[in-house]
Amino acid sequence: MSSEQSGEFHRIRRLPPYVFAEVNSAKAKARTAGEDIIDLGMGNPDSPTPRHIVEKLIETVQDPRSHRYSVSAGIPGLRRALAAYYRRRFDVDLNPETEVVATLGSKEGLANLASAITSPGDTILVPNPSYPIHQFGFIIAGAGVRSVPATPDDEMLRALDRAGRASVPKPTALIVNFPSNPTAHMADLDFYREIVAFARRHEIWVMSDLAYAEIYFDDKPPPSILQVPGAKDIAVEFTSLSKTYSMPGWRMGFAAGNPRLIHALTRMKSYLDYGAFTPIQVAAVAALTGPQECVAEMRALYKDRRDVLIKGLLGAGWDMPMPDGSMFAWAPIPPRYASLGSVEFSKLLLARAKVAVSPGLGFGEQGEGYVRIALVENNHRLRQAVRNIRAFLQAGSNVAEDVAKQPAVAK
Numbered sequence: 001m002s003s004e005q006s007g008e009f010h011r012i013r014r015l016p017p018y019v020f021a022e023v024n025s026a027k028a029k030a031r032t033a034g035e036d037i038i039d040l041g042m043g044n045p046d047s048p049t050p051r052h053i054v055e056k057l058i059e060t061v062q063d064p065r066s067h068r069y070s071v072s073a074g075i076p077g078l079r080r081a082l083a084a085y086y087r088r089r090f091d092v093d094l095n096p097e098t099e100v101v102a103t104l105g106s107k108e109g110l111a112n113l114a115s116a117i118t119s120p121g122d123t124i125l126v127p128n129p130s131y132p133i134h135q136f137g138f139i140i141a142g143a144g145v146r147s148v149p150a151t152p153d154d155e156m157l158r159a160l161d162r163a164g165r166a167s168v169p170k171p172t173a174l175i176v177n178f179p180s181n182p183t184a185h186m187a188d189l190d191f192y193r194e195i196v197a198f199a200r201r202h203e204i205w206v207m208s209d210l211a212y213a214e215i216y217f218d219d220k221p222p223p224s225i226l227q228v229p230g231a232k233d234i235a236v237e238f239t240s241l242s243k244t245y246s247m248p249g250w251r252m253g254f255a256a257g258n259p260r261l262i263h264a265l266t267r268m269k270s271y272l273d274y275g276a277f278t279p280i281q282v283a284a285v286a287a288l289t290g291p292q293e294c295v296a297e298m299r300a301l302y303k304d305r306r307d308v309l310i311k312g313l314l315g316a317g318w319d320m321p322m323p324d325g326s327m328f329a330w331a332p333i334p335p336r337y338a339s340l341g342s343v344e345f346s347k348l349l350l351a352r353a354k355v356a357v358s359p360g361l362g363f364g365e366q367g368e369g370y371v372r373i374a375l376v377e378n379n380h381r382l383r384q385a386v387r388n389i390r391a392f393l394q395a396g397s398n399v400a401e402d403v404a405k406q407p408a409v410a411k
Contacts, residue, residue, distance in 0.1 A: 014139050019362035023346045027356045038385045041356040043181065043327055043374045047246040047301065050294040056286035060279035070275040073266045074102025074254075078281045081288040082239075082254045089213075090224040098259045099232070101266045102284075104276055106211050106238040106253035109265060111137040113236070113255065116268040117205065118143045123167050125160065125174040125204070129182055129360060129367030134175045134209065146171065147364065152178055152187035157194050164202040174199060177209035179222055182363045182372040183330045184323035186216070189223045196228045196235065205261065206235040211253075214244040214295050216325040217303045226257055236261040243327060244295055245287045252276055252284045302327050305375040305382055312386030317393050329373040330360075334393065342368055352395075353388040 023041065030037050048054075060066050073079070079096035086092045094100055103109030110133050118124075120142035126135040128147035135145045146167055148159040163171055176195060178187035199206045208225040216222055225235050236257035242248040255265055275281065310322050310329055320331040333345050340348065342359035349371075350356050358374070360367030377385070 011140050015136065019343065019359060022343055023350065023356065023359060026347050026350050030350065030354070035354060037350065037354050037356055038377055038381050038388070039356045040373045040376060040385065041358045042376070043243075044376055045243060045246045045248050045327070046376050046378070047298065049246050049250070050287070050291075052290050053245060053247070053283050053287045056290075057279050057283040060282040066278040066282070068278070070278040070281060072269045072273055072275045074100070074275060075278065075281045075285075077285050078102055078288075081285045082256060085288050086224070086226070086256060089221075090227050092224060092226045094226075094256050095259075099262055100254060100256045101262050101269070102275065102281065103238070103253040103255055103265075103269070104273065105242060105251040106209060106240040106255075107133050108251070109238050109253055109255045110134070110207065110209065111140070112268045112272065113207065113261065113265045114138045114143070115141045116264040117173065117261070121169065122173075123169055123171045125163055125167075125171050127156070127175065127177065127180075128365065129363035129370075130175065130177060131181045131209065132363065134177060135364070138173070143172075147366065150180065150183055150366065151185055152176075152191045157198070160195075160198050164198065164204065171202065171204050173205040173207060175207050175209065176225065177211075179212040179215065179325035181209075181212065181326060182328055182358070182360070182367065182370075184321075184326040184328050186222060186325050188220075189227060192223060192225045192228050192231070195225065196231045199234045200230060204234065205258075206231075208235060208237040210237050211240045212243055212326045213239060215299060215302055215327055217299075217306065218324055222325060232257050232259075234258060236265075241284055241287055244298070246298060247284075247287070250276075250280050250284070252280060302375050305377075305379060308379050309373065309375065309382045309386065312383065313389060316386060316390035318389065327375045329375070331357075331371050331373055333369055333371060338369060342371055346371055349389070349392065353385070353392040355385045355388055 027037055079100040082100050083094040083096040086094050114137035118138055118141035122143040124138040124143045124145050125148050126145050127150035129150055139145060146163055149156040178185060210224060213222050224237060225231050226237055236255050238255050240253040255262060318334055320329060323329055337345050342361045346357050346359040358372040360370030
């Protein structure tokens with residue numbers, strides 16, 4: 001076996017060790033030992049998919065014709081339903097034939113579009129911290145990543161301008177994600193106008209991840225970048241049914257916008273998959289075109305959970321911002337534990353409070369000093385998590401070096 005064969009494959013070498021692995025391993029070990037772990041780590045919706053969507057799946061799967069290969073780009077009715085959603089929600093017109101493609105969740109779409117448009121050595125602008133696929137989809141494709149601030153403000157715009165003028169080679173694409181995973185930051189339409197102007201000025205593609213479009217907690221629904229005049233000249237947007245309709249395991253998402261980018265993704269997918277199982281696509285049509293009360297109920301559920309968790313943790317002495325959207329809280333590590341770092345603090349919280357969270361370092365080096373808390377347990381369990389964390393914080397010493405001496409939280 002040659003030295004190349006005995007080493008790691010080239011693309012795998014570009015992927016760093018999985019930061020979440022240590023916490024996941026500790027969580028699995030604790031559960032194997034019979035411990036009751038409240039898992040607020042993965043953003044995995046726990047509510048059942050609305051009944052009318054499930055019933056449409058069951059109805060469709062009874063037809064043997066639906067068991068055959070499907071359409072990689074999405075059945076026509078599904079692409080029309082997504083276009084109708086954009087018209088209804090954002091007042092944006094989309095051609096379902098040339099400006100919409102169905103994906104196996106937004107994550108698959110982002111990764112395959114990265115492969116379709118990236119040449120080795122390209123420079124991509126990615127907020128830091130951000131959802132891992134935002135940068136690693138391009139890194140796997142051979143690009144280099146330049147980090148920019150993750151807050152939708154003047155600091156980010158100034159950093160983008162510097163990157164657009166000074167990066168070598170010139171950036172080819174920019175990722176934006178609001179409401180943000182992990183930070184829960186929100187962007188308004190004025191910010192997107194600045195992004196579109198920047199991208200048009202520097203001839204840069206924009207990929208907007210709008211997976212949390214329907215999870216917001218005030219009277220201002222998050223906008224789409226495609227609402228900005230001229231955005232379709234340079235932008236494509238990814239959406240998903242996973243959070244909106246509690247359909248994470250169904251793997252149903254979309255890309256919409258610039259026809260050239262949609263064509264590139266559609267062509268790439270035609271070589272890689274036959275699309276989602278047809279009954280899932282038909283059920284997705286039922287989700288987008290059927291009763292929408294379930295979306296408002298989902299939003300109210302997450303808002304109620306947010307209030308229970310954040311107000312409870314604030315009362316316990318953990319200072320953190322109240323998110324206005326998404327299904328996450330982005331929590332700075334309490335000062336007395338800051339020197340531990342996000343991975344060790346997450347492991348300590350698991351061991352002492354029996355609560356699993358995601359270390360901020362897993363979302364980029366600028367996520368260090370934070371943990372992401374997902375609103376994926378019911379209020380009873382969230383109150384239990386608050387009680388456990390309060391006991392942990394009250395038992396803690398004033399110096400991080402002594403945390404290993406703390407007793408476990410009594411159950």
